[in-house]
Amino acid sequence: xxxxxxxxxxxxxxxxxxxxxxxxxxxxxxxGILRLxxxxxxxxxxxxxxxxxxxxxxxxxxxxxxxxxxxxxxxACGLLVDRIAYRPLRDAPRISALISAIGVSFFIxxxxxxxxxxxxxxxxxxxxxxxxFALGTVRLIPLSLMVPVISFVxxxxxxWVIYRTKQGLAMRSISHDIETTRxxxxxxxxxxxxxxxxxxxxxxxxxxxxxLRYPKVEPxxxxxxxxxxFIAAVFGGVGSVAGAMLGxxxxxxxxxMSVAFFPKLSGYRDAFAFxxxxxILLVKPTGLLGEKLEDKI
Amino acid sequence: xxxIKNLNVWYGAIHAVHDISMSIARGEIVTLIGANGAGKSSTxxxxxxxxxxxxxQVTWTGKDGRPVQLLGRPPEYMVKLGISLxxxxxxILPQLTVEENLMLGAYIRSDKDGIQADIEYCYRLxxxxxxxxxxxxxxxxxxxxxxxAVARALMSHPDLLMLDEPSLGLAPILVEEVFATISExxxxxxxxxxxxxxxxxxLRIARKAxxxxxxxxxxxxxxxxxxxxxxxxxxxxxx
Ligand SMILES: Nc1ncnc2c1ncn2[C@@H]1O[C@H](COP(=O)(O)OP(=O)(O)OP(=O)(O)O)[C@@H](O)[C@H]1O
Ligand SMILES: [Mg+2]
Numbered sequence: 001x002x003x004x005x006x007x008x009x010x011x012x013x014x015x016x017x018x019x020x021x022x023x024x025x026x027x028x029x030x031x032g033i034l035r036l037x038x039x040x041x042x043x044x045x046x047x048x049x050x051x052x053x054x055x056x057x058x059x060x061x062x063x064x065x066x067x068x069x070x071x072x073x074x075x076a077c078g079l080l081v082d083r084i085a086y087r088p089l090r091d092a093p094r095i096s097a098l099i100s101a102i103g104v105s106f107f108i109x110x111x112x113x114x115x116x117x118x119x120x121x122x123x124x125x126x127x128x129x130x131x132x133f134a135l136g137t138v139r140l141i142p143l144s145l146m147v148p149v150i151s152f153v154x155x156x157x158x159x160w161v162i163y164r165t166k167q168g169l170a171m172r173s174i175s176h177d178i179e180t181t182r183x184x185x186x187x188x189x190x191x192x193x194x195x196x197x198x199x200x201x202x203x204x205x206x207x208x209x210x211x212l213r214y215p216k217v218e219p220x221x222x223x224x225x226x227x228x229x230f231i232a233a234v235f236g237g238v239g240s241v242a243g244a245m246l247g248x249x250x251x252x253x254x255x256x257m258s259v260a261f262f263p264k265l266s267g268y269r270d271a272f273a274f275x276x277x278x279x280i281l282l283v284k285p286t287g288l289l290g291e292k293l294e295d296k297i
Numbered sequence: 298x299x300x301i302k303n304l305n306v307w308y309g310a311i312h313a314v315h316d317i318s319m320s321i322a323r324g325e326i327v328t329l330i331g332a333n334g335a336g337k338s339s340t341x342x343x344x345x346x347x348x349x350x351x352x353x354q355v356t357w358t359g360k361d362g363r364p365v366q367l368l369g370r371p372p373e374y375m376v377k378l379g380i381s382l383x384x385x386x387x388x389i390l391p392q393l394t395v396e397e398n399l400m401l402g403a404y405i406r407s408d409k410d411g412i413q414a415d416i417e418y419c420y421r422l423x424x425x426x427x428x429x430x431x432x433x434x435x436x437x438x439x440x441x442x443x444x445x446a447v448a449r450a451l452m453s454h455p456d457l458l459m460l461d462e463p464s465l466g467l468a469p470i471l472v473e474e475v476f477a478t479i480s481e482x483x484x485x486x487x488x489x490x491x492x493x494x495x496x497x498x499x500l501r502i503a504r505k506a507x508x509x510x511x512x513x514x515x516x517x518x519x520x521x522x523x524x525x526x527x528x529x530x531x532x533x534x535x536x
Contacts, residue, residue: 166404173390173401179347180388185376185405185453 001260004137009260011144015213017252018151022206023229024236024244025158026078026199032175032239033195035094039101040081041203042226043108048074048204049211049221050116053123063126071204077108078200079193087189112219120218123211147209154202155245162241167194175239224270231277237290246288251276298323298488299344299380299457300356306339306512307350313339315512316353321457321490321505326483328491328499328520330533331509337492338385340509341459344490345382346372359456376405379456383463385492387446391435395426398434398445402452412452419448422478440471447475447482457488464495472498496533500524508533 001009023045030038051073055066085104089097129143162168170191173181182188210225211217228251236247251273259266280287299321306314314336321327331337343351344367355367357378367375375381381402390398399419403412420427423444429437437445443463450458460479464472472495480502483489493499500506503520508529516523523529 166400169393169397169401170404173393176390176392177388180384180390181401182372183345183347183376183382183384183388184401184449185373186401187371187373 006260007136007138008140009256011138011140011148013253013256014249015144015147015209015252016256017249018148018245019206019209019213019248020225020229020232020251021245021248022151022154022202023225024232024248025155025241026203027230028233028236028238028240028244029171029195029199031233033171033192034086034097036086036097037101037230038081038086038196038199039098039105039226040085040108041078041199042222042229043105043112044074044078044081044200044222045203045207045210045225046112046217046219046222047077047108048207049123049217050112050219051204052208053121053211053217057121057124067208070208071201074204074207075197075200078196078203081108082193082196087192109219109223116217116219118219120216123215123217125212125215129212143212147213150205150209151245154205155241158198158202158241161198167191171195228270228273231273233287235276235280235287237287240287240289243287243289250288298358299490300354300358301340301344302354302356304340304343304351304353304355306336306343306348307352308339309350313512314343314351317507317509317512317514319507319514321488323456323488324483324486325504326479326489326491326502327505327507328493328503329507329509330493330496330499332494332532334511335509336512337494337509338461339512341382341461341490341492342384343368344375345380345459346370346375373405376453376455379454380459381450381453381455381457382459383446383450383461385461385465387439387442389434389437389442389445389449391433393434394431395434395437395445396430398449399452402449403454405453411454415452415454419451422451422481423448439466440468440475443467443471443475444478447478451482451487455487457490458482459490459492461492462494463491464493464498476502496529497524500529 026041027038030036048070051070052066055061055069056063081104085100086097089100130141132139132141162171170181170186174188174191178188229248232247232251233244235250236243254272254276255269258272259269301319303316303318304314305316317340329337329340339348342348344355351368357365357367359378399416406412425441426444426448429441434445447460447463463475467475476498479489491499491503500520500523506518506520506523507514508516516526516529
């Protein structure tokens, strides 16, 4: 493999990994606060992709506006999922919320098959993003640079919110002690809703970039990226936003590079993620950046 | 400012607090003493909005003179009214720094300068916290955590400060220190409801006191009266 080919793979891995990372952030934040695996998260990713498809391709709304509509639409869906499927179960055993999560996911997927049909639809990419340009000896399209750049900017912005704002402080506090956080005047429902909104918006952005990158949308497109992003969240350390990004990137690189260097393994591409999950659970269950929850009484 | 009438707390079939009535006037230190399991925390937590199965009347009259019923409201509502609770067991957020814990206490406020001034005020009350401002809450000693818990409850600028066993697990000399600070906070105009097992320390600083036994109030009076009361002496002051 020559250097320019390697760079090509490198940008691919960076793009794929950062999209996994963006999705993983939603898993990790919700899990950190509610100890709930939000199975519907991958479906919010899918809805973001569909919304942008309908807005820009079906209804010919300009891209800039279409993006906003898609992100807001998917965010609203994420909030609705929390309000309808999770909030009523806040005091119920965790297993109930988990089952509810699985139910919501099936519901969204099947409702989407009914509403959008199961037939994959092609996304017409804006020319602007596809004009190849040369970077040294490598030829790249703007899209493949945009994906990691947008992902990193969003992740950095989120870290700023979490560590520099009052709402971020409340989120960090809730994940350790809900009752005490309420005693400080924090509305738990509002803070959880904010968490779902942020996670859903990021998943929608990832879904939109995914739809542009592999230019099609279909109702089950969220499943595999969802699973992998979940694994990325576990790998990075559940509860840690930086860990989710790191986990996503690791997964992207493992996937792309193993196929690039061992083309014979390409059939096993999706299996790597699950092997990684098993290994991390056996070797370091708290993940790369995960913290042990320790309390001093 | 706080009138409690016929408060009952149920946990399923367990009747933890029976029909108790108390009143707290502005500017007072009122203490509620009792043995383990008497229902002290249940009472104070019911006022703070943390107990779902609380029945009765808890009426708050704020500075505007308008009475408000508290039962059934969420804790964040009480904080906004001006009631704050430093819970039993301190409940410091271990992964947040001392200063972040204080900022969390000021969550409902947005006056940056006022918050900063109050942080400085807390550091004056508890100089040891200032030295440790950047340290994680979980790494503080038990006594420092207790100071932080009291300071944090002050950060919302409450009219009524409720403290659940601030002497728990502290060495006698530290108990003195914390109680002296509580008196000082009170002298500066804040009303205090103090729940304690350390009856002697609590009765000495309290204007009014209630004794709780298996969920019911059995005695009440001024702090000085109860210190002299033979029953209190026998049961809570070691004879
Ligand atoms: N969440 C709960 N569920 C069931 N029972 C409870 C609960 N909390 C308290 N109780 C019971 O209510 C009674 C009063 O408890 P409470 O915590 O109010 O006592 P306390 O006076 O604060 O005691 P201590 O001094 O030990 O803190 C106890 O019998 C306790 O077992
Ligand atoms: Mg108690």
